[in-house]
Amino acid sequence: MKKYDLIIAGGGAAGLSLAFYLSRSVLNKLQVLIIDKDRKDKNDRTWGFWTRHQTVFDSVIASRFSKLAFHSSHHSRIYDLQDYHYNIIRGIDFYRFIKEQLAKLTNFEFLNTTVQGIQDNPDGGLVKTTDGDFGAKWIFSSIFNESEVLRAAQSKLYLRQHFKGWFIKTRVPVFDPGVFNMFDFRTPQSGVMRFFYVIPTSASEALVEYTLFSERLLELRQYEDALRSYIGDVLKVNDYEILDEEFGIIPMTNYLFPASQGKHIVNIGSAGGSSKPSSGYTFMRIQKHVQKIVGALEAGKSPVISANSAIRYRFYDSVLLNILKNHGEMSEEIFSKMFKNNTIRQVFNFLDEEGGLKNDLKMITSLPPWPFLRSTVDLLVNQKL
Numbered sequence: 001m002k003k004y005d006l007i008i009a010g011g012g013a014a015g016l017s018l019a020f021y022l023s024r025s026v027l028n029k030l031q032v033l034i035i036d037k038d039r040k041d042k043n044d045r046t047w048g049f050w051t052r053h054q055t056v057f058d059s060v061i062a063s064r065f066s067k068l069a070f071h072s073s074h075h076s077r078i079y080d081l082q083d084y085h086y087n088i089i090r091g092i093d094f095y096r097f098i099k100e101q102l103a104k105l106t107n108f109e110f111l112n113t114t115v116q117g118i119q120d121n122p123d124g125g126l127v128k129t130t131d132g133d134f135g136a137k138w139i140f141s142s143i144f145n146e147s148e149v150l151r152a153a154q155s156k157l158y159l160r161q162h163f164k165g166w167f168i169k170t171r172v173p174v175f176d177p178g179v180f181n182m183f184d185f186r187t188p189q190s191g192v193m194r195f196f197y198v199i200p201t202s203a204s205e206a207l208v209e210y211t212l213f214s215e216r217l218l219e220l221r222q223y224e225d226a227l228r229s230y231i232g233d234v235l236k237v238n239d240y241e242i243l244d245e246e247f248g249i250i251p252m253t254n255y256l257f258p259a260s261q262g263k264h265i266v267n268i269g270s271a272g273g274s275s276k277p278s279s280g281y282t283f284m285r286i287q288k289h290v291q292k293i294v295g296a297l298e299a300g301k302s303p304v305i306s307a308n309s310a311i312r313y314r315f316y317d318s319v320l321l322n323i324l325k326n327h328g329e330m331s332e333e334i335f336s337k338m339f340k341n342n343t344i345r346q347v348f349n350f351l352d353e354e355g356g357l358k359n360d361l362k363m364i365t366s367l368p369p370w371p372f373l374r375s376t377v378d379l380l381v382n383q384k385l
């Protein structure tokens with residue numbers, strides 16, 4: 001059995017980010033194996049995230065926005081992002097960029113195979129694959145098994161953020177390439193939070209995404225009908241072609257993802273709790289988590305570090321998730337008030353869990369109180385916290 005210092009099981013956003021930061025650290029001589037069942041040679045997703053800072057992935061940012069649009073029946077406005085930018089990275093550019101960086105080192109190996117199981121042993125971990133077994137002192141896994149999580153999260157709130165997106169090209173220019181549309185609630189809510197997200201890449205090309213926060217997925221036809229209606233009735237575009245499409249599901253749960261599966265197996269990515277429960281934003285949380293892991297390894301400390309949020313943010317997320325689950329029709333008003341009554345900096349700070357108690361209180365008092373009080377009582381009575 002071949003042995004490594006570290007094995008990264010799952011070479012997607014979290015696995016490759018971890019490998020990338022390792023390659024730039026004093027640990028860049030370690031023998032590392034990255035295992036993924038997929039070759040990651042297709043654009044399987046597009047990440048969007050806001051930041052005020054430079055990132056190590058700036059060279060592969062496909063679009064950078066300094067304006068954001070919000071539309072609902074309560075509130076419509078275009079916001080200047082001030083010192084923030086909303087960045088877009090295409091999955092394929094990210095995978096290529098990191099693989100090119102790692103190819104400069106001979107001690108980072110890739111294996112395209114399926115992980116069948118991971119075992120914790122007294123002196124390290126063992127990864128069982130269809131191509132044999134591999135051992136290492138530390139295993140980092142981003143393999144997300146939804147049915148296992150659903151079983152473990154039975155007494156918790158569990159929603160899915162599910163979305164279908166079309167990359168469209170219009171015959172005439174219709175988009176403002178300087179503005180991305182983060183929330184467009186101009187679609188029937190029918191008891192579930194639903195909105196469109198529009199990322200233009202030019203005046204005539206954009207990714208238009210229909211997103212829902214709910215327990216159950218829709219049939220493909222229902223996503224497509226909604227996309228067609230929105231593009232025709234709201235964007236007033238009738239002449240366009242679909243260049244590409246994407247579909248995704250992100251877990252939204254107050255289940256506390258375990259930081260490890262034994263002494264030597266560390267969970268990372270969505271499987272480690274990096275998806276923000278009430279928004280699904282994950283990409284930047286992954287960056288923060290895996291950098292902490294590399295820091296711990298460099299300091300000779302245990303890399304078993306939880307990606308879950310601090311207790312007070314977990315409470316806020318639970319209260320909002322409970323509203324989304326039971327009263328999804330309220331989300332349009334809640335998000336409208338969030339954007340209407342706060343600055344962009346206050347909104348992003350709150351979502352980034354960085355604004356401090358004063359910012360949290362400002363945010364909380366700007367929202368309609370009754371749904372939140374009712375949700376809190378419901379969570380306490382039904383022990384869903």
Ligand SMILES: Cc1cc2nc3c(=O)[nH]c(=O)nc-3n(C[C@H](O)[C@H](O)[C@H](O)COP(=O)(O)OP(=O)(O)OC[C@H]3O[C@@H](n4cnc5c(N)ncnc54)[C@H](O)[C@@H]3O)c2cc1C
Binds near residue numbers: 014116248271
């Ligand atoms: C379409 C889409 C769009 C998204 N957009 C955003 C966004 O705009 N902003 C944001 O913050 N977040 C977004 N997310 C959420 C989140 O950022 C991504 O899901 C992110 O890729 C999660 O990283 P991860 O490493 O946990 O999982 P992944 O990137 O999915 O990596 C897990 C890897 O494990 C591999 N794998 C799984 N099972 C096995 C197995 N048994 N054996 C071997 N390999 C295996 C998979 O092939 C995959 O490559 C999006 C998610 C999706 C699906």
